[in-house]
Amino acid sequence: PRPDAAAFSAEAVAALALLWLLVCAPGDAGCHPLTVADLFDRVIRHSGRIHSLSTALYEKHFPSRDNELGRPARKCHTSGMLTPNGKEYAQKIPREELTQVILKLLQAWKEPLSHFNQHIEHHQELPDDSLSKAKQISNMVHELKTGVEKVTEKMQSMGIISNSLNGMASSEGTGLSISNEANMMSDSDFIHCFRRDSNKVQSYLKILKCRIMPENSC
Amino acid sequence: MDLWHLLFTLALICANDSLSADDDLLQWPQISKCRSPEMETFSCFWTAGNLYNLTVPRILQLLYKKSNEEDWKECPDYVTSGQNSCYFNASYTSVWTPYCVQLASKNEVYDKKCFSVDEIVLPDPPVHLNWTLLNTSQTGIHGDIQVRWDPPPTADVRKGWITLEYELQYKEVNETKWKELKPRLSTMVPLYSLKTARDYEIRIRSRQRTSEKFGEFSEILYVSFSQIGIGCDHCTEEVEFPWFLVLVFGVCGLAVTVISVMLSKQPRLKMLIFPPVPVPKIKGIDPDLLKKGKLDEVNSILACHDNYKTQLYSDDLWVEFIELDIEDPDDIPETDFSASDTCDATSDSDQFKKAAEKEEDLLCLDRQDNDESLPSLANTDLQRQHRNTQSENSHPWAPFGNSVESPHLSVHTQVSNQNSLASTDFYAQVSDITPAGRVVLSPGQKSKLGRAQREGCTEQNFTMDNTYFCEADVKKCIAVTSHEENEPHVQEQGYNEDAYFTTESLTTTVANLGASTAAPPSSEMPVADYTSIHIVQSPQGLVLNATALPVPDKEFNVSCGYVSTDQLNKIMP
Numbered sequence: 001p002r003p004d005a006a007a008f009s010a011e012a013v014a015a016l017a018l019l020w021l022l023v024c025a026p027g028d029a030g031c032h033p034l035t036v037a038d039l040f041d042r043v044i045r046h047s048g049r050i051h052s053l054s055t056a057l058y059e060k061h062f063p064s065r066d067n068e069l070g071r072p073a074r075k076c077h078t079s080g081m082l083t084p085n086g087k088e089y090a091q092k093i094p095r096e097e098l099t100q101v102i103l104k105l106l107q108a109w110k111e112p113l114s115h116f117n118q119h120i121e122h123h124q125e126l127p128d129d130s131l132s133k134a135k136q137i138s139n140m141v142h143e144l145k146t147g148v149e150k151v152t153e154k155m156q157s158m159g160i161i162s163n164s165l166n167g168m169a170s171s172e173g174t175g176l177s178i179s180n181e182a183n184m185m186s187d188s189d190f191i192h193c194f195r196r197d198s199n200k201v202q203s204y205l206k207i208l209k210c211r212i213m214p215e216n217s218c
Numbered sequence: 219m220d221l222w223h224l225l226f227t228l229a230l231i232c233a234n235d236s237l238s239a240d241d242d243l244l245q246w247p248q249i250s251k252c253r254s255p256e257m258e259t260f261s262c263f264w265t266a267g268n269l270y271n272l273t274v275p276r277i278l279q280l281l282y283k284k285s286n287e288e289d290w291k292e293c294p295d296y297v298t299s300g301q302n303s304c305y306f307n308a309s310y311t312s313v314w315t316p317y318c319v320q321l322a323s324k325n326e327v328y329d330k331k332c333f334s335v336d337e338i339v340l341p342d343p344p345v346h347l348n349w350t351l352l353n354t355s356q357t358g359i360h361g362d363i364q365v366r367w368d369p370p371p372t373a374d375v376r377k378g379w380i381t382l383e384y385e386l387q388y389k390e391v392n393e394t395k396w397k398e399l400k401p402r403l404s405t406m407v408p409l410y411s412l413k414t415a416r417d418y419e420i421r422i423r424s425r426q427r428t429s430e431k432f433g434e435f436s437e438i439l440y441v442s443f444s445q446i447g448i449g450c451d452h453c454t455e456e457v458e459f460p461w462f463l464v465l466v467f468g469v470c471g472l473a474v475t476v477i478s479v480m481l482s483k484q485p486r487l488k489m490l491i492f493p494p495v496p497v498p499k500i501k502g503i504d505p506d507l508l509k510k511g512k513l514d515e516v517n518s519i520l521a522c523h524d525n526y527k528t529q530l531y532s533d534d535l536w537v538e539f540i541e542l543d544i545e546d547p548d549d550i551p552e553t554d555f556s557a558s559d560t561c562d563a564t565s566d567s568d569q570f571k572k573a574a575e576k577e578e579d580l581l582c583l584d585r586q587d588n589d590e591s592l593p594s595l596a597n598t599d600l601q602r603q604h605r606n607t608q609s610e611n612s613h614p615w616a617p618f619g620n621s622v623e624s625p626h627l628s629v630h631t632q633v634s635n636q637n638s639l640a641s642t643d644f645y646a647q648v649s650d651i652t653p654a655g656r657v658v659l660s661p662g663q664k665s666k667l668g669r670a671q672r673e674g675c676t677e678q679n680f681t682m683d684n685t686y687f688c689e690a691d692v693k694k695c696i697a698v699t700s701h702e703e704n705e706p707h708v709q710e711q712g713y714n715e716d717a718y719f720t721t722e723s724l725t726t727t728v729a730n731l732g733a734s735t736a737a738p739p740s741s742e743m744p745v746a747d748y749t750s751i752h753i754v755q756s757p758q759g760l761v762l763n764a765t766a767l768p769v770p771d772k773e774f775n776v777s778c779g780y781v782s783t784d785q786l787n788k789i790m791p
């Protein structure tokens with residue numbers, strides 16, 4: 001049985017709240033500054049919840065017939081993005097690039113998710129619990145993006161990665177065209193694409209964390 | 219018959235066809251499944267079908283194509299995963315890329331499947347299962363163990379590329395059904411309360427955290443406590459919960475309780491179990507008292523209230539004396555003998571009206587003062603109650619005398635004479651003065667009027683010079699013997715009225731007298747038990763009235779005790 005999505009979101013909110021609040025000065029008594037590893041653990045957990053939520057949503061309303069015959073390959077609006085499609089690639093590319101890929105993915109889904117929320121609200125194609133799940137997803141994605149940005153800042157401040165993340169501006173521009181493309185997808189494709197990309201984000205974060213820690217031989 | 223023939227032929231044909239079809243059932247080659255154990259490689263498996271008996275042996279190929287490619291490529295590795303399989307290693311695997319594979323021979327495509335690698339992840343089973351003993355119970359019957367295992371070696375859990383969940387199942391060796399634990403992320407699980415006398419089997423399987431499908435089960439782990447020397451073969455079987463005893467005792471207890479409750483008619487127990495709900499009690503007189511005629515209780519209740527000033531003395535009500543002094547005869551008001559007088563004793567106007575009545579009585583009383591027989595005052599409405607009283611002359615009129623602020627008036631009644639004549643019935647004791655100015659008399663004794671009275675009545679001549687006559691003479695003749703029968707009735711009547719024993723106008727003493735004179739002593743003649751003060755006016759004195767009594771002769775319209783001459787004529791013989 002899958003964990004409750006509501007519990008997920010509540011936990012996520014609490015976790016991310018702690019993320020921002022407990023970054024305290026080293027001199028304070030009883031204040032334990034969060035390490036990068038702790039921050040990574042939290043964003044990884046958050047991304048895992050997003051993936052579980054989207055999987056539950058997809059499998060409930062668009063139950064995947066196992067290995068469907070002749071199903072046309074879904075075209076996601078993020079298909080054009082260059083992302084590492086294997087563990088080895090994820091291990092090979094520079095950490096900055098990996099971080100940027102994560103951020104780009106999250107950015108690419110920000111607009112389409114809000115449009116999707118409006119769309120399903122008006123059309124009422126999904127039942128209420130699925131509706132709430134979809135809304136939760138868009139909130140959590142926003143939180144996750146904020147969290148990854150914070151982690152990135154921390155890494156940059158610690159010198160783990162360089163400050164060469166300047167590609168966000170361009171990703172903003174391409175995000176608009178991508179969003180237009182996303183609006184034309186069907187609901188089933190939309191959720192399927194998102195589920196896949198959430199899995200990507202989760203896996204990239206895990207590899208990134210492994211690569212940050214020097215003791216792990218990632 | 220033709221029909222039957224036809225049917226039989228058809229059946230045969232069908233049977234033949236089916237039989238032949240079984241042999242020639244064509245099983246097409248099918249892709250059975252595609253699976254990735256660690257999200258880095260994947261394999262596809264198919265079944266060859268039964269095309270072997272056809273003319274041209276077919277060679278199956280597995281072609282694959284990524285979504286962004288146009289050409290179908292052949293499987294890179296037919297060997298690694300076994301027969302009828304195709305293995306795609308890491309270099310050929312793009313995890314989040316949609317793939318399509320198809321099973322084909324040269325000309326035909328038998329099957330086709332499309333998927334992406336992250337959707338077909340089915341991990342390998344965990345390895346290196348082992349268990350350790352945590353502790354045993356004091357009796358040694360039960361024990362706790364900890365089971366540990368390692369994740370499948372192919373899955374790169376350490377780097378976090380894949381996150382696995384594990385589900386453990388266990389059962390006793392001779393059982394058939396496996397007990398399942400909830401899937402968990404950790405690679406160790408405690409099992410509690412296993413029976414040391416039994417052997418257990420444990421197996422574990424894993425799945426990717428966000429998917430639903432589990433991989434294959436691991437090898438079975440055997441748990442045997444005897445191997446480590448703590449088996450308890452001779453231990454007694456654990457005592458199961460004695461359901462039967464509990465049920466029996468519960469039913470017995472319940473039955474005993476129910477029977478005791480039902481059988482216990484004792485109000486005490488009933489009160490204990492079902493305490494009565496207090497109903498609001500309104501202070502007042504219980505109507506039952508009135509019904510039963512318990513005047514004393516009623517009066518005592520009423521006496522508690524300030525409003526009620528009746529005090530009935532249960533003792534003798536002997537009138538000691540009444541003093542009436544008329545100092546100024548001129549002040550005596552006119553009398554009013556209208557029969558239509560409303561005997562509303564509660565109105566003061568009537569009192570004034572009736573002042574004249576007093577006058578006459580006073581006159582009578584004065585006249586009789588010497589006579590010493592003052593039945594007028596006392597007799598008429600006395601003796602309601604059935605009491606055996608003595609001639610208690612000593613019962614003072616004192617309360618009355620003191621309360622009435624009419625010192626000038628005093629009516630002397632000589633009780634002693636009355637005693638001789640009749641009993642104390644003729645007297646009433648003033649028990650209280652009402653605020654309205656009425657005197658309330660309490661009932662007197664039952665009269666024990668002797669015959670002498672009656673005798674006296676017959677001889678007397680009533681002065682009937684006018685409509686007014688002197689009651690004193692009349693009252694003398696009241697026979698009291700018949701009180702007993704009438705008293706309860708009368709008494710009841712009286713008590714059914716207000717608590718106030720209001721003064722009334724002079725009533726049917728005459729009638730009673732008349733009746734008494736005519737009737738023999740044994741006749742029942744209602745006699746007024748009460749003499750109530752009708753009007754109390756300071757200069758005027760008292761007017762004592764008899765209460766209403768049942769008149770033996772219906773013809774009498776007793777209006778306030780005044781009897782017209784005509785009526786009186788009827789009475790008198």
